[in-house]
Amino acid sequence: MNDKHRDQFEELFSSKLQNFEADPAPDDWDAIVGRLPNRKIVPLWQNWRYMSAAAAVILVVATATFYLFTEETMRTPLAQQAQQEADVYEKQLKEEQAQIVSIPTPIAKIESASNQPNAQQKHAKSLTRNNPGNLSSTLQVNDSVQIIANVTVNQDAKSDESAIEKEQEERVLSTDKAPEPVAEKTVRKRELFANAGQPAKNKSEQSSKKWSLGLGSGSFTAGTGNTVNTYAFRNSLQADKSLMFMNSAIINSELPKTDIHHDTPISFSLAVSRQLNDRFALQTGLSLTLLSSDWKTNGTFHSKTEQKLYFLGLPLSVVYKIAEWNRFQFYTSAGVMAEINVNGKVKNTLFTDGIDLETESEKVRMKEWLWSVNYKAGVSYPVFHFVNIFAEGGVAYFFDNGSSIETIRSEKPFNAGFNVGLRLGF
C-alpha cells in the first residue's frame, strides 16, 4: 500500500466507497448454486474419521464385555502357584491324619478326655462368665477338635450319607456333654487377642463394586475378582500353610478357598494440552491412581489381606480432533503413560468367627516403573474460556514390569475405561 501521494480527493473517495454496499439480485444466489459442484457424498464406510470412531467404540464395548463375562474364571499366576503348594501340603496332612485314624480310638474315650479341663480351660472358665454371649458361636470350634478322628474317617468314606448323619449326632452328643469347657476355651482365645477389630464381612455382604466414579478426572474401570480353591495370602506361603494347619483340625470345614478381589482403580489427574495445528494437539499432565486389592480366605480361621498402592503417572498423548458441532469437540487420542509407585501398604488380619486374632501391616513399594499405552475417543465442551469438561472412553494396555507385587494391572493388563473430568487448554 502506498499512501504517500494520497490527498484529500482520494481520501474522500476512499472513505465513501471503501465499504460501499449494494443489494445483489434475488436470483444471484440461485445462479451461484447452479454453478457449484454437487456435494460429494462419501459413503460412511469410506470416511476414515467415522470408521476410526466406530472402531474405537467397538473396541471399548468388546473389551468391557469380554472382561465382565470372564473375570470370574480368571486366575492369577500367584494364586495358581499357591494352590499347587497347598495341594501338596493337604496331601501330606491327609497322610498324617490317616496314620492317626489307623489307631482305633473309642469316641467315648475321647469325650471323657475332653471332660477333663486342663489348665487353659480353668483359666478360661472365669472369662466365660464375663462373655456368655459368645458361647454358641464358639461351640463349633471345640466340637471339631473333639471328634477330629471321626471327621477323618468320614472324609475317607467319601460322601457316605449315613456316616455324615452319625457324625452329626456325635457332634450334638459331645456338645451336650461338654458345653462349659468349650465355651471357656473359646473365650480365652478372644481374651488372647483383646485388640479385636471389626469382624470380617461375609462375601454376600460385600458391595459389588464393578464400577465407580473417580475424583476430578476420575475413571470408571471394571474391577475384577477371582476365587482360588486354596488358601492364598498375598505373598506369604508360610502363612498359607499355617492357616491350612489351623483349619485342618476343624470338622466340616469347607474346602480351602481364597477370594481375590481387585477394586476399580481410582484416579485423579490434571491434564494440559497444546494445540499443534487445527486438528492435532499434544497432551500431558499428572495423574494419581489408587490400586486396591484384597485376599480373603474361608474357614473357621480365615485371613484378609488388604493392599493399597498409590501411583504417580506422567501421560503423554497426541489428540486428533475428529469433528466439531455446536462447541462440542469430538476427538480421539493415542498415548503412553509411565507410572511409579510412590506409596503402598499391606495389612494382613487373621480372623476366627468374626474376631480378629492378629493384625500386621507393612509398607510396600513397587520399584519397577509401570508403562502403558492407551487409545481413547471422547467429547469435550468448553465450560468457560480455556477450561473444558470432557468424557472419554478408551482402552489401555499395561506392560508386564516384572514386579512380584500383584495388582489389577498385572491381572488385567488390557482393560477398558471411561473417564470424565476437566481439562485446561484443549
Add this chain to the structure above:
Amino acid sequence: MNEEQLIEGCRKGERLAQKELYEKYSRKMMGVCLRYASDRETARDLLQDGFVKIFSALDSYAASGSFEGWMRKIFVNCALEHLRKTDILKDAVDLDKTAELMQPDASIISEMSAADLMGLVQELPPGFRAVFNLFAIEGFSHKEIGEMLEITESTSRSQYTRARQLLQRKVKELD
C-alpha cells in the same frame, strides 16, 4: 454459527453454510464489484464468479488473516480477470488537456452521497476505473498495479492521472 464454523461448513460443501456466508458478505462484495464494473449486470456476473471461486478455493485460505480481506482480494482479482479478458484495460481516452487545471472544491465531493460517487466512478472507462480503484480505494502502489494489470508502472500512473482528471471534470460539471 461463528465465522470459523461457517468456513469449515463451506469447506465441507454444506449448502446451508454457503448460503449463510453469501448472505453475510454479498452486499459488501456487490459494492466491490460495482466499483469495477460499468453496469449492474456486469457487477452481478462478477459477484457470481467471485462466490463460485470463494467456495472452490476455501482450502487455500490460511485462517491467519482477515477472511473478509481475503474475500475482497478474490473479488478484485475476478474483476481484473474480467477486464483482461475483454482487453479493455488499454483503451485510450482523449482528454481535454485543460482538465488538468480543474480543481473541484473538496466540499462538493464530501457532500455527495456514496451512490453518486459510485455512479461517477462507473462512468470511467474500464482501464481508468480499474487503476483508480486499485490506487485510490484499495491503496495499491502504481508498481503493484502495473504487475497486477500487466502494464508498466508509468502507464498505471498516467492512467490514474487521467482517471482523476475525468472525475474532477464530472464533479465540476455537477457543481
